[in-house]
Amino acid sequence: MRPGAATLTLLVLAAALVGAGVVGGHSVNYVSADPQVTPDGTVVVEGAFVEESGWAVVHERTADGYGEALGATRLPRRNAFYTDIAVTIEDGAWANWTTREVVVVLHGEDGDGEYTSEDPPLGGFGVIVTDRFVVERGDRAVVTGEDDFPQRADGPTVTVRQATLPERGHLVVRNRTADGRVVGTRTLDTGTYENVSVAVNESFYESTGGSFAARVSLHRDDGDRRFDGDEPPIEAGNETVATRFSVEPERSGGIVTTPVPTTAPPGGDGGATGNASATPGDGTTETGGQPGFGPVVIVAAAAVVALALGRARREA
Template sequence: MRRVVATLAVVLVLASVPLPVAAHANHVTAGTQVSPDGTLVVDSVYLTSDGYLTVHRDDDGEPGERIGVTEVPARSFQPNVHVTVDETAWAEWEPQSVHLVLRSDDGDGTFEPDEDPAIESFGSPVAASITVAAGERAVVAADQHYLQQTRRGTLDVRHLATPTEGYLVVTDHETGERVGTEAIEAGSHEHVTVALDGSDRGETRLDATLYREDETGGIGEPIRAGNASVGATFTVERLGGGRQAAATATATPNLVRTPSEPTETATETAGPTTATTVGSQPGFGLLTTVGALVLVAGRWRA
């Protein structure tokens, strides 16, 4: 009996301690965006072994012609990874879907499309599908693979770029209800803080979408890549605080302009913000816990 109790204690410890790979799995995340030169901003990439990130045209929902590649080192969480579409493909670019696919290196340190296979998870490539258009840079980058926790009732947007003054509008992914708005100057910004309405605790998914400023200074049209709105989807857990705590948050230095109050009538539905399809593989933390439970069961029967 004592052995069972001791083993159960070990299980609880293993389940609560983030082991090196438990916090990371092979993944790639990105969002719909507009690029001025064919360089795509990928939210985050993680590989458990040396490999590559490739860009492919869409072929009836599957990765087709390869039109870009960049190297990715092993066991290094990388935000804001840049991968460039080949010049010949970009020369006559029209808004379209592309696939970002992770591939493993066969060990020779050289990318060989026929020898370096796509990494799979549950039978499908670890990949993301996004819409890309040509134009002035517009992108919202988020660590979409990870849960963002907040006690102040705020959303942290790690990176965004917009070609015009406007707003970052945050809505509930399920209901479409607006829960936060932040004025944005034209240009590139890091760690934009958006105060979230309400004080309900718990986990939720939020869409952050870029909007242009209209002629009155309010919220105008969404910035689009083709028919898709430029933005990203976040998974957020509110631990406490809420709107009152969010009001005391320090404003992002780049966003000091005081805009006119956004008009409620300007929040038209402009199609969903394109969230990435995230492929990933389970970490060792879950496997360790399951193994320990099996051990407990075996000892219990003994």
């Protein structure tokens, strides 16, 4: 089971506590990717946290896990959270690609500056860190939003970090619970957008106190530029192109990290590139270093991390 953004918060916090000597014996590496469509074999790994420098590697999926490496991107910093990592599938594998399920795996490095089969897979909570996702060949369709911490909204909105639509369509926000109801939509033309703000139903937002689990998916437009509920999703294989993350109300305090731009992810393919909010995105980012923790915060957080570790074992 993939941890949500709240669990990711604990994973990153645990890494800092490991460095501070508060929690020991556990690796908290993490990686996440979602279904997407790509015209050139460059895929987006939505997020990764690494305790040591290494690689995000896309592998073929096999019946018992994963097999041959298809492409790799280096993650050079320790204790860093990366978002929107571009990994390009090698030409030989991409030449005959239609739709395949792949596995992204975090690997360490042996110091030679190149990914080889000698670079070992990294673990997290006692298992090799992987995530599976579907990659279809076609006009690019991808949406990302998951991060190391829940989004902090100052009102009834959510923000999608990146969205590429192969045609005019809709961003559809659902409450990621048993009801899965639609709580917000936004119509966009063909192209790539960064930091897209989507308004959320005010009564729903107020009823949750601003804390909820969101799932954002791409849907086609039926010609009226309005989402009515019956517009089909944009899919990769049989899976909807979507992302998921948690939302919390904005508040002062907490852990603050600074994104650092690295390599840019793929953009649109001949379509418009737009910024759907006031703040431009930075492409792939990494959150490096360790946040500062006061003694009281460390003691309290250590107890929370202990609970998270137990929960992760039960979910494995």
